[in-house]
Amino acid sequence: MQASNLALPLTQPAAANASVSQRLPSPHLLKQQMPLSSELAQQVHAHRQAVRAILEGRDPRLLVIVGPCSIHDPRSALEYADRLAALSREVDDKLLLVMRAYVEKPRTTVGWKGLAYDPHLDGSDDMHAGIALSRGLMLGMLERGLPIATELLQPMAAGYFDDLLSWAAIGARTTESQIHREMVSGLELPVGFKNGTDGGVAIATDAMRSAAAPHRHFGMDAQGYPAIIETFGNPDTHLVLRGGHKGPNYDADSIALARQGLAKAGLAARIMVDCSHANSGKDPARQPAVFEDVLNQRLAGDTSIVGVMLEGHLFDGCQALGKGALKYGVSITDGCLGWDSTDALLRRAADQL
Numbered sequence: 001m002q003a004s005n006l007a008l009p010l011t012q013p014a015a016a017n018a019s020v021s022q023r024l025p026s027p028h029l030l031k032q033q034m035p036l037s038s039e040l041a042q043q044v045h046a047h048r049q050a051v052r053a054i055l056e057g058r059d060p061r062l063l064v065i066v067g068p069c070s071i072h073d074p075r076s077a078l079e080y081a082d083r084l085a086a087l088s089r090e091v092d093d094k095l096l097l098v099m100r101a102y103v104e105k106p107r108t109t110v111g112w113k114g115l116a117y118d119p120h121l122d123g124s125d126d127m128h129a130g131i132a133l134s135r136g137l138m139l140g141m142l143e144r145g146l147p148i149a150t151e152l153l154q155p156m157a158a159g160y161f162d163d164l165l166s167w168a169a170i171g172a173r174t175t176e177s178q179i180h181r182e183m184v185s186g187l188e189l190p191v192g193f194k195n196g197t198d199g200g201v202a203i204a205t206d207a208m209r210s211a212a213a214p215h216r217h218f219g220m221d222a223q224g225y226p227a228i229i230e231t232f233g234n235p236d237t238h239l240v241l242r243g244g245h246k247g248p249n250y251d252a253d254s255i256a257l258a259r260q261g262l263a264k265a266g267l268a269a270r271i272m273v274d275c276s277h278a279n280s281g282k283d284p285a286r287q288p289a290v291f292e293d294v295l296n297q298r299l300a301g302d303t304s305i306v307g308v309m310l311e312g313h314l315f316d317g318c319q320a321l322g323k324g325a326l327k328y329g330v331s332i333t334d335g336c337l338g339w340d341s342t343d344a345l346l347r348r349a350a351d352q353l
């Protein structure tokens with residue numbers, strides 16, 4: 001590269017089709033500005049340990065990852081958190097409820113990419129505000145006593161939130177990515193790998209084996225500098241069945257097949273079923289039937305089923321973004337199960353377990 005190119009200002013495109021950039025705070029700086037108190041850090045530690053105990057079969061409770069497909073409105077997200085925290089206090093002898101605090105959305109092609117990317121919901125992509133708003137909301141959920149979960153999509157963004165999470169997902173579209181597997185290898189929290197969008201489990205079992213191993217990879221350190229990151233392997237991973245292009249994979253035969261895949265890969269039989277996505281055909285009204293089927297398998301003695309995932313919001317369904325005023329408490333990504341149905345479903349499950 002010539003010296004004249006090196007001197008270009010950061011926001012200046014080098015050519016008509018080149019990209020422009022804007023600096024963001026380093027993860028360390030954002031964490032300093034929006035710190036996790038030592039009390040809440042202890043809470044997160046205890047919740048991570050509780051998730052690990054469920055994965056290892058030392059805690060007989062069912063792990064339930066539940067909440068909005070995506071968070072777009074701080075007020076409705078915190079109202080959801082209030083309700084979930086109150087329910088959790090009533091059912092926590094049977095269920096460990098973890099709130100979905102999803103602020104990054106993977107898209108099949110294009111679409112709104114989540115609160116961390118576009119917090120003003122207008123395509124302005126104010127990620128600076130997005131990461132701060134997301135972290136602030138996550139802290140608010142922790143203050144309500146809830147463990148939280150998210151999908152870690154952009155490895156460079158993970159450092160803004162990783163201290164707050166008790167569980168993370170690697171999504172169906174990124175489970176095959178070496179970059180995500182390397183990132184998980186360095187995370188000190190339990191992580192679920194979704195099966196690939198084809199519905200097969202081999203990509204996820206490869207991912208778990210890769211993430212369990214140590215790696216050295218290109219990355220960004222906490223101060224925001226390019227760095228060689230050395231990781232030590234994450235033993236706390238598991239499979240998440242979410243269905244695929246050919247249909248659902250939550251039935252007993254599919255789960256037996258998944259168990260075989262895990263055994264063949266030398267991995268522990270730890271399975272979570274995502275009742276949404278291809279397991280519900282993206283019809284949120286089908287989530288309770290999927291949940292109940294999976295619960296019955298567990299009640300019939302299938303201890304490999306350690307958890308379930310539900311996409312729920314305050315109200316049923318979803319709405320399109322950019323088509324006028326938004327309805328309060330309704331998802332702007334995938335359709336969700338409303339609170340009343342979610343509450344009833346989880347209470348029934350707690351009674352049955």
Ligand SMILES: O=C[C@H](O)[C@H](O)COP(=O)(O)O
Nearest residue numbers: 069105106107108109111334
């Ligand atoms: O969970 C959310 C969606 O299923 C995922 O982000 C893909 O969405 P899309 O197919 O609408 O882009």
Ligand SMILES: C=C(OP(=O)(O)O)C(=O)O
Nearest residue numbers: 069171172173194242277
């Ligand atoms: C995007 C999600 O899931 P998947 O990766 O299974 O599509 C999600 O859980 O929000």
